[in-house]
Amino acid sequence: MTRRDALRLGGTVAAGVAVLGCGGGDDGRTVTVFSPMGEVKNQALARQVDRFMALRDDLRVEVMPVPWDQGHAKLLTMIAGGNPPDVITATGQWMAEFRAMGAIEDLTSWHASWPHRDAFTQTALLRCESSTAIEEGRVYGLPLELTTRAMFYRRQWLEEQGLETASTRAGWRALLERITDRDRGRYGYALRGARGGFWTWWPILEEFSGTNEWFDEDQNCIINSPEHVAGLTYWNDIYRDGLAPADAVNWGYNELVQGFWSGICGCIEQDPEVVRTCLDHGMDESTLVTAPMPAGPRAHVASNDIWILSISRNAKNPDGALAFYEWMMSPEQLIAYSKDASVLPTVKQGMDDPYFGQGFLRPFMDMATNTSLLQNWYPSYLPEMGEFIEVLVTEEQQKMLLGRQSPQETLDRLAGFLGRAQQRYVERHGPDTPRPPGTAQSLAP
Amino acid sequence: MKKADPYLLLAPAYLLIAGFLFYPMATVFLLSLREYQLMDPLNTPFVGLDQYAFMLGDEYFWRSLWNSVVWVVVSLFFQFLLGFCLALLLNSTRFRGRGIFQAVVFAPWAVSGFLIAIIWAWLLNGEFGLVNDLLIRAGLLDQKVGFLSREETALLACVLANIWFGVTFFAVMLFAALQAIPPSLYEAADMDGATAWQSFWRVTAPMVKTAIVITILLRAIWIFNWADLIWVMTGGGPAGASRTLALYVFQKAFLGLDFGYSAALGVALTVVSLAFTAVFLRVTRFYGDEAAI
Numbered sequence: 001m002t003r004r005d006a007l008r009l010g011g012t013v014a015a016g017v018a019v020l021g022c023g024g025g026d027d028g029r030t031v032t033v034f035s036p037m038g039e040v041k042n043q044a045l046a047r048q049v050d051r052f053m054a055l056r057d058d059l060r061v062e063v064m065p066v067p068w069d070q071g072h073a074k075l076l077t078m079i080a081g082g083n084p085p086d087v088i089t090a091t092g093q094w095m096a097e098f099r100a101m102g103a104i105e106d107l108t109s110w111h112a113s114w115p116h117r118d119a120f121t122q123t124a125l126l127r128c129e130s131s132t133a134i135e136e137g138r139v140y141g142l143p144l145e146l147t148t149r150a151m152f153y154r155r156q157w158l159e160e161q162g163l164e165t166a167s168t169r170a171g172w173r174a175l176l177e178r179i180t181d182r183d184r185g186r187y188g189y190a191l192r193g194a195r196g197g198f199w200t201w202w203p204i205l206e207e208f209s210g211t212n213e214w215f216d217e218d219q220n221c222i223i224n225s226p227e228h229v230a231g232l233t234y235w236n237d238i239y240r241d242g243l244a245p246a247d248a249v250n251w252g253y254n255e256l257v258q259g260f261w262s263g264i265c266g267c268i269e270q271d272p273e274v275v276r277t278c279l280d281h282g283m284d285e286s287t288l289v290t291a292p293m294p295a296g297p298r299a300h301v302a303s304n305d306i307w308i309l310s311i312s313r314n315a316k317n318p319d320g321a322l323a324f325y326e327w328m329m330s331p332e333q334l335i336a337y338s339k340d341a342s343v344l345p346t347v348k349q350g351m352d353d354p355y356f357g358q359g360f361l362r363p364f365m366d367m368a369t370n371t372s373l374l375q376n377w378y379p380s381y382l383p384e385m386g387e388f389i390e391v392l393v394t395e396e397q398q399k400m401l402l403g404r405q406s407p408q409e410t411l412d413r414l415a416g417f418l419g420r421a422q423q424r425y426v427e428r429h430g431p432d433t434p435r436p437p438g439t440a441q442s443l444a445p
Numbered sequence: 446m447k448k449a450d451p452y453l454l455l456a457p458a459y460l461l462i463a464g465f466l467f468y469p470m471a472t473v474f475l476l477s478l479r480e481y482q483l484m485d486p487l488n489t490p491f492v493g494l495d496q497y498a499f500m501l502g503d504e505y506f507w508r509s510l511w512n513s514v515v516w517v518v519v520s521l522f523f524q525f526l527l528g529f530c531l532a533l534l535l536n537s538t539r540f541r542g543r544g545i546f547q548a549v550v551f552a553p554w555a556v557s558g559f560l561i562a563i564i565w566a567w568l569l570n571g572e573f574g575l576v577n578d579l580l581i582r583a584g585l586l587d588q589k590v591g592f593l594s595r596e597e598t599a600l601l602a603c604v605l606a607n608i609w610f611g612v613t614f615f616a617v618m619l620f621a622a623l624q625a626i627p628p629s630l631y632e633a634a635d636m637d638g639a640t641a642w643q644s645f646w647r648v649t650a651p652m653v654k655t656a657i658v659i660t661i662l663l664r665a666i667w668i669f670n671w672a673d674l675i676w677v678m679t680g681g682g683p684a685g686a687s688r689t690l691a692l693y694v695f696q697k698a699f700l701g702l703d704f705g706y707s708a709a710l711g712v713a714l715t716v717v718s719l720a721f722t723a724v725f726l727r728v729t730r731f732y733g734d735e736a737a738i
Contacts (some may be wrong), residue, residue, distance in 0.1 A: 073483070077483065097484065
């Protein structure tokens with residue numbers, strides 16, 4: 001069995017499992033759009049598709065909605081199995097990897113004569129460049145939306161205690177203590193103890209250490225430094241001190257958001273589309289307030305990213321895919337989509353739109369456009385990162401939350417795993433690894 | 446030509462079995478001999494039995510295997526015990542309204558595992574779960590317990606949901622077997638002066654033994670391979686306390702994207718199932734005392 005055969009075999013098995021149920025015809029009319037952005041955004045994109053199809057009855061565009069936490073694995077298996085979707089929605093963190101696999105079409109020649117090529121904001125274009133969606137003048141994808149984290153609070157709980165939203169981590173901890181009332185079943189924070197907990201505690205470690213670097217010059221992982229440990233201790237203590245529900249050790253995204261809007265927890269940090277979820281569950285200006293993320297002792301961190309729309313290099317219907325792409329990426333449609341999904345727009349025209357600059361979305365806009373903040377980053381180029389975030393981190397953080405190991409021991413284990421992963425990567429690809437944004441290397445001309 | 450006829454007639458069946466059973470199994474085995482990280486698909490070196498060697502030293506593997514044993518044995522014991530009692534009850538002619546009960550009792554089996562997991566996760570919720578509320582009202586608990594968030598109780602909470610779900614399968618199978626026992630056997634036992642207890646051990650038990658063995662075997666393998674209930678209820682947590690081997694295979698493949706090691710774990714899962722089947726059939730003397738397995 002040759003290596004290529006093994007690759008094909010494995011990929012086919014994987015893709016067979018992954019794409020079961022994901023339809024798609026070969027009639028030349030069908031365009032498939034992979035959408036792993038979460039329910040609110042997937043539905044908003046599907047409504048855009050409906051509008052497009054009303055204009056183009058010669059095409060049938062099918063949205064393949066996938067929960068975001070399964071998106072990466074599913075897209076990967078579809079591509080590896082030789083059955084990619086025509087249009088791909090991917091986060092900036094995935095871009096380098098899919099480009100390295102040769103899965104993304106080069107759109108440079110189309111983009112050169114596209115009338116809206118100057119419509120995007122500087123922030124969105126910078127994220128495109130740091131994600132390699134745009135590299136050395138070549139265009140592989142354009143920004144669909146900006147995404148960032150901000151804090152959601154239950155307004156009444158704050159008002160009862162005469163509190164304002166917190167601007168520092170120290171103030172935030174004091175706030176959590178004040179609004180927690182276990183006898184009434186009220187907890188300060190909807191803590192993410194299970195899958196995806198990494199996304200909430202890693203920015204805190206960056207705030208406490210003041211850096212988004214993961215490795216030193218000798219490729220040793222530095223995330224177990226005393227400053228990082230202090231950050232993780234801060235997060236762990238929230239749970240250990242009873243400021244989050246005991247069940248939160250098993251909470252993933254759904255339980256977390258539900259824990260907030262159902263009134264068990266007083267605050268949660270999330271992406272802007274959760275505003276829509278809260279409003280759909282009966283919250284309004286009298287019960288909900290959003291605020292920028294609090295700043296840590298050494299840095300104020302923005303968990304920014306973008307969602308990018310690209311076309312698959314092996315699209316079954318490249319012309320139909322480009323027709324949809326061109327229509328969807330026009331400023332008018334991007335703004336319509338952003339309003340529908342309650343997310344941040346990527347075009348200059350949207351910056352002047354009062355819809356995004358006020359109300360619940362204002363803190364998100366402030367976080368996303370403030371270029372002085374430290375940019376959250378992690379080494380997504382390492383093949384072991386899926387294993388790291390999805391299996392190892394969950395296991396180790398739960399052991400810590402349950403008191404079976406200290407934050408120091410937790411980070412020692414995680415740093416050991418990633419240090420070995422980085423060494424392997426350097427052995428194969430050389431020491432010139434991707435670097436976090438905002439470092440000397442990436443700022444060099 | 447005549448000699449070849451049987452083989453020609455059997456060929457479609459052989460091909461189907463080869464295509465749908467042996468080919469995927471062989472593929473998984475071959476995959477287990479390669480390092481296959483989906484995130485690095487152009488680099489899949491042949492590593493021989495390295496991943497099996499790694500498995501032997503993998504603490505997650507051994508813990509998952511032990512959890513699987515607890516998950517199967519405890520679930521199966523209570524499913525069988527309660528299922529058999531239920532079948533006897535339904536089979537009793539003195540039980541009024543048994544027609545209605547026969548229909549209602551099988552309902553859990555018709556509910557999807559996913560839905561069962563959600564229902565039980567809500568019942569056992571640490572903040573506003575019904576079970577906590579009832580236990581506190583009954584004075585059995587002082588304060589709320591997070592059944593799914595404590596290492597000592599997470600797996601047993603999943604087992605509880607599994608028992609509720611699986612009792613009815615045993616009831617259905619054993620009830621069918623009980624119905625097949627000719628009444629004349631009980632009449633003969635009666636005439637010989639047998640007590641109810643003796644009738645049960647000397648007539649009922651031997652007559653339903655085959656059904657019991659087959660049902661236990663089937664359920665044991667199904668439960669061993671069944672991961673969705675635990676996945677939805679606890680995600681295998683906290684800290685792996687409720688992670689079974691089947692769930693570990695899933696996590697390695699679709700969360701960790703390590704298809705090579707996941708395939709090796711899958712092969713281990715199959716080997717354990719086969720070994721259990723062989724031992725179980727021998728211990729229960731399913732093929733008779735003298736027959737070899």
